[in-house]
Amino acid sequence: MSVEERRLLRKLDRRILPITCLLYLFAYLDRSNLGNARLQGLAKDVLGGDPTGKKFDWVNSIFFLSYIICMVPATLLAKLLPPRLWLGSAAIGWGICSTLMSTATNQAGLMAARIGLGVFEAAFGPGIPLYFTLFYTKHELGLRLAYWFGFAAVAGAFGGLIAFGIQHVHGTIENWRLLFIIEGIPAVLLGLIALAFLPDRPETTKFFTEEERKLALARANCDTSGDIGYHINKSHIADAFKDWRIYLGGVIYFGANAALASISAFLPTIIKTFGYTNALAQLLTVPPYAVTAVVITISSWLSDRLLTRGLFIVISSAVGGTGYLVLLTVAHNDHVRYFATFLIVSGTYTTIGLVIAWYAHNLGSETKRATGTPLYMAIGQCGSVLGTHLFPTTEGPRYILLFLLLAALLFLGSVCASALTSHYRYENARRNRVYGKRLPNTRVDTSELADRVSTITFLEIIQLQGSTKH
Structure with a gap:
């Protein structure tokens, strides 16, 4: 890498990463703070006590329904508009919706605010991988997306600290309302900065x-030349919907998101079953998220250096599944059970971060990325809907069948990642054998065929070699 390129990369990192990472920090706080609010009296004040936990589950999951429906159209529309306008406006929108949750007096009010939250966050989450590919190469993308997605883990730790602090506030409004205000307003300010x-x-x-x-x-x-600019290639939209590999990625993402959503909403509740008070359970959610931020960064850095994502996904998804098996099989050792939450959180978050990086450069045009990325994410977010319904109060404190289901989904994701990485390796070897390896510093035109293009043919290689001699 030249001195000029290093200088440019540092300039990009200084401007893009702080803003996008902080945006995701508050996006994730705003979607996942219901778990903390639940322990601060939300169910009693707004949901009539909710003895079965089903009302809370619906308030939690309604976010994902609007999120899923809007993901593909929102990301395609993002390709037609200036990124700062699209991302900044989305942040302002979800920040307002999150803050308005503090004004709810019944279940309908909470659900309306959560629907709005899902609509605006659908314009942000899938759009960031697409945005990053405008500036970063495949050798740089994994680590940058790890920094970005790692702030979901930071949000988990930060959210626990905020909730712990608010737990000790004795103000004129309920603690859970104060939580929504404190975590909602910063998103609006960050949107203006974006x-x-x-x-x-x-x-x-x-x-x-x-x-x-x-x-x-x-x-x-540097690798491909595709449909850049403020326009959409309609054939690439159809190509994305016909690509079976995107759907297999959706299966991996489904299991990881089922685990992620359940952990986001119910980790304080799970830790409380170990015998801790509400306040201490909030505080003990911090260490698993802090460790996860380190694990996802190291894993993504290594995957960038080794230019492989699939093998790391196989391992991380299996680690998350193993954590649930520990919770299933160890009944009376709370220290071991608490260690299992580290395995679950780090394995789940790392899987999701690596899948995002994997598909960001395995979809061969901007339009296909703008379609395929929210498509597999939408499939995966169906797992989030499932995850928010997996921990009704009546199933506690062991949640045996629920832990077993989540373990099975994560191990299924590990198997699918193994199959998918084997396919990619076979396909790359086949193309190299049939068409020859692509020469360094040459580009493949993907503007018509996206990633179905077979790479540079032998005749084109001969022509390129001839042109470099003159």
């Missing part, structure tokens, strides 16, 4: 000098 400071596409942003712009565009197209 509108002002996030770079737009490399070819249009004022963030670059002309020399930096040329270098950024060359980096963005």
Whole structure:
């Protein structure tokens, strides 16, 4: 990497990563703070006590229903608009919805705010991997997405600390209402910052000098040349819906998100079953998330260096499944059971972060990424709907069948990742054998066929070699 490229990469990191990571921190706080609010009296004040836990489950899961429905159209629409405008407006929208949750007086009010939260976050979550591919190469993307998605784990730890602090506040309003206000308003402020400071596409942003712009565009197209710009290739939309590999990725994402949603909403409740008070259960959610932030960063860095995602997903998904098996088989040792939560959280979060990075550069055009990314994510978020219904109060404190189901889903994800990485390795070897290896510093035109293009043919290689001699 040249000195100029290193300088550009540092400039991008300084501007893009702080804003997008903080946005995701508060996005995740705002979608997952119901678990903390539940222990602060939300169910008693708004849901009539909710003795079965089913009302809480529906308030939790309604977010994912609107999120799933809006993901594909929102991400395709994002391709037609300046990124800073789209991402900043989304943050302002979900911040307002999260803050309004504090005003709810009944279940309907909570659910209306959660529906709005899902609509606006659907414009953000799948859009970030697409946005990152505008600036980062496949050798850099995994670590940057790990920093970004790792803030979901930071949010888990940070949310536990905030909830622990609010637990000791004796104000004029209920603690759970104060929690929604404190975690909702910062998203609005960050949205305004994104509108002002996030770079737009490399070819249009004022963030670059002309020399930096040329270098950024060359980096963005160093491997493929596709349908860049503010337009959509309709054939690539159909291509994404017909690609079986996207659906297999959705299966992996489904299991991981079922575990993630259940952990996000119920980790304080699970830890409380170990015999701790409400306040201490809130505090003990912090260490598993803190360790997870380190694990996902190291795993993603290694996957960038080794240029492999699938094997790491196989391992991380199996680690998460093993954590649930420990909870199933160890009944009376609370220290071991608490250690199992570390396995579950770190394995689940790492799986999701690596899957996002895996597909970001395995979909061969911007339109296919804008369709395929929210498509497998939407399938995966169906797992989130399932996960929010898996821990009714009547099943506690052991939750045997529920832990068994989540373990099975994570191990299924490990098997699917093994099959998918085997397919990619076989297909790459076949293309190299039939068409020859792509020459360094040459591009494959994916504007028509996306990732169905077979790579550069022998005739094109001969022509390229001839042109470099003259």
